[in-house]
Amino acid sequence: MSALTVTNIGKAYKRYPSKWARAWEWITRRTTHEKTWVLRDISFTVQPGEAVGIVGVNGAGKSTLLKIITGTTQPTQGQVSSQGRVAALLELGMGFHPDFTGRQNVFMAGQLLGLRQDEIAACMPSIEAFAEIGDYIDQPVRVYSSGMQVRLAFSVATVVRPDILIVDEALSVGDAYFQHKSFERIRELRRLGTTLLIVSHDKGAIQSICDRAILLSKGQKLLEGRPEAVLDYYNAAIVDDANSRISQTVNEDGVAQTISGTGKSRIVDVALRDASGREVEVVGVGAELTLEIQVEVLSHLSTLVAGFLIKDRLGQEVFGTNSYHHDQVVSDLGDGSHLTYRYHFKADIGPGSYSIAVALHKTESHLSENYEWRDMATIFKVVNLSQKQFIGVAWIEPHLEISHD
Known part of the structure; x- marks a missing residue:
């Protein structure tokens, strides 16, 4: 049985032509409004213990969907069913009364989560310790900073392990220290079996925490699948160019490759070479490498920029x-021009599997005009053949000194 099932959810708001039209409709029983749909036909399931991320541009309907799932907003159509206790952290400070103290708000929020007064009292020391807001716990919430509200709200929502935890972008308001602390608690809850539904613009968080991702666009589900594949597609879709095309293919290993762009220039070949010029798939930590990108221009270009992005096996950006x-x-390139870009660098990264994405575009990023962006252009593996033992994604050669005082 799934922990959460969303079936054909739709949400529409009524739009009236004038301020009197609503009253006229009520009196005459004649429809005068138009419906503006912000969500249409959204369906998915989340299994117990699974983590699912929801991504999309602002206005895609992500927060509205979470409000419907938590019951704070009613859908126009469809239904939601869930199993177990649900804890949600949505809009900043949602549910907190500004004139009550933090402690009083903790008791009210805890009761909304289904906890008894004695259970909340027993958890209060843990809530205070995790929130780290000190004496402000007994001050009115209206004097709290946004970060303090997030700290307290998150502490209450997670002090007792929920069956389902739903988190909106609110965590991005907190300081860097608390973001690390809160995401570590989320990982701990996952290890204990909590089902997670999270909305975030932080691609690293989605890729490191989630098993699956859902892309919303204009209120509809555009794509669902592995986080890296969905986020690669999302990265291509945010380009503001009607002529840009997106294709995604899955190879025999189940890995999705996303290719997008206008096609004004194309990537002919990508090769990773060692110091002798030999093409390689396995390299040692610290090895001298050259990334060779062959490009063909298919339409006159005023400017051309070529870049690359190394990602780890989870799709998180390394460099x-x-x-x-x-x-x-390079400027003023005619149709049929050929160029070869060679990036020389050291593989100062940790052992593991990596992919390289390659991009051709007009200016400093692909967002203005993307000629071609190719994810998974090449894949290579790094092994430690000669360096001292270390852990992590980066090789930073330290020099140790010990002095006896």
């Missing part, structure tokens, strides 16, 4: 740059 940031933008 990226492009020729714009190296002050080597």
